Amino acid sequence: MNRSKNIFKTAKKIIPGGVNSPVRAFSAVNGQPFFVKKAKNQYLYDEDGAKYIDYIGSWGAQILGHSDSRIIKTIKKTISNGITYGIPCADEVEIAKRIIKIFPSIQKIRMVNSGTEATMSAIRLARGFTGRSKILKFNGCYHGHGDSFLIKAGSGASTLGIPNSKGVPKGLAKETISVAYNDIEAVKKVIKAHKLACIIIEPIAGNMNFIRSDKRFLKKLRVLCSENKILLVFDEVMTGLRVSLGGAQEIYGVKPDLTTLGKVLGGGFPVGAFGGKSKIMDCLSPEGDVYQAGTLSGNPVAMAAGIKTIDIISKKKFFDDLCANTKYFTDSVNMIAQSKGIEMCADSEGGMFGLFFTKEKPKNYSGISKRNIHQFISFFKFMLTNGIYFAPSAYEAGFMSSKHTKKDIDRTIETIDSWITRRR
Numbered sequence: 001m002n003r004s005k006n007i008f009k010t011a012k013k014i015i016p017g018g019v020n021s022p023v024r025a026f027s028a029v030n031g032q033p034f035f036v037k038k039a040k041n042q043y044l045y046d047e048d049g050a051k052y053i054d055y056i057g058s059w060g061a062q063i064l065g066h067s068d069s070r071i072i073k074t075i076k077k078t079i080s081n082g083i084t085y086g087i088p089c090a091d092e093v094e095i096a097k098r099i100i101k102i103f104p105s106i107q108k109i110r111m112v113n114s115g116t117e118a119t120m121s122a123i124r125l126a127r128g129f130t131g132r133s134k135i136l137k138f139n140g141c142y143h144g145h146g147d148s149f150l151i152k153a154g155s156g157a158s159t160l161g162i163p164n165s166k167g168v169p170k171g172l173a174k175e176t177i178s179v180a181y182n183d184i185e186a187v188k189k190v191i192k193a194h195k196l197a198c199i200i201i202e203p204i205a206g207n208m209n210f211i212r213s214d215k216r217f218l219k220k221l222r223v224l225c226s227e228n229k230i231l232l233v234f235d236e237v238m239t240g241l242r243v244s245l246g247g248a249q250e251i252y253g254v255k256p257d258l259t260t261l262g263k264v265l266g267g268g269f270p271v272g273a274f275g276g277k278s279k280i281m282d283c284l285s286p287e288g289d290v291y292q293a294g295t296l297s298g299n300p301v302a303m304a305a306g307i308k309t310i311d312i313i314s315k316k317k318f319f320d321d322l323c324a325n326t327k328y329f330t331d332s333v334n335m336i337a338q339s340k341g342i343e344m345c346a347d348s349e350g351g352m353f354g355l356f357f358t359k360e361k362p363k364n365y366s367g368i369s370k371r372n373i374h375q376f377i378s379f380f381k382f383m384l385t386n387g388i389y390f391a392p393s394a395y396e397a398g399f400m401s402s403k404h405t406k407k408d409i410d411r412t413i414e415t416i417d418s419w420i421t422r423r424r
Ligand SMILES: *Cc1c(COP(=O)(O)O)cnc(C)c1O
Pocket: 113, 114, 115, 116, 117, 119, 142, 143, 144, 145, 202, 206, 207, 235, 236, 237, 238, 262, 263, 272
């Protein structure tokens, strides 16, 4: 760990916390990050020569594993024609065609540069379209770091939100209301008390570990939104092209008014997107009066990487295999936990999974909080020491790539087995 240690020491002097995104600092596991030298397929290699099986894949983006040779070939070919144009290119239309085909709820789509940008733009659009300003979100869901989302619940279910970051104006915070995930009664109360522009939700939450929304809850949310002319926004930045090709909306059979995408969509490049019904999307400039723009939006290299990724994962067998592999992993975890009598369980959908140190799978954020964080930290450290990288926080999900083999998974299960045995 010497090189990583030294780099981190320097980093902390010139980058806040030494990192460009907080979770990377490993502070949630009382640790120090390793610095990556290269990444190929299912593996990460650090500056000190250690090799890790990577169950994060850049927070889900690398669904084909790192540096897939087909993506690299595509990028090389594209970049030889130019890096950025700031004027339209045909691949922007090609990626839009594909997204619209995969997501029936999307009739028009606009590309941006990150998930944060996608969600920020989506709620501005919802506000512009409805002429209302309040939005409803759910505790534990993450929608990027836009001011309107860094909000925690007030004291009562329908009371206005308060910022959970300094720097968020109070005046803006009170335009966001946050209630418990999967709690339809709380939603009804809010709708009664306030005129909402939109309700935004991760239909399968991946930022409080891995928590599914209840099917009846999600369907009811759709009905309530339609009845009250509230736009339903699915934040599928993580789940889109990940839990299944068509995201959580495909699994649940619920059509949102707007969808946000990111992560897998850019094939590893900084890409986000938001889309939905034409009559809503047409409110965007230059067609309509809701302003939104981006110097590097629709970047040709990023578009080419995204298109290639979509074409590869669109083959039916791709998700069948990925899903089976992930399920093999989580089934094995559940089996071993049961046979060893330890409070631990796992769940998965498509190429995304959650590991919990509880007897039952949690249903909302407070279900996670009760979990023994202590157990997680011990687990994380043991796995890392043995060359297996899970997310450095108990509140993050895990991700399988198409490069992970049964052998990798079996080795992971054996290591989990020895952690359980060692604990005693
Ligand atoms: C990652 C994520 C975001 C933010 O995307 P960035 O590209 O990190 O800005 C928003 N919503 C969800 C559900 C995410 O998982």
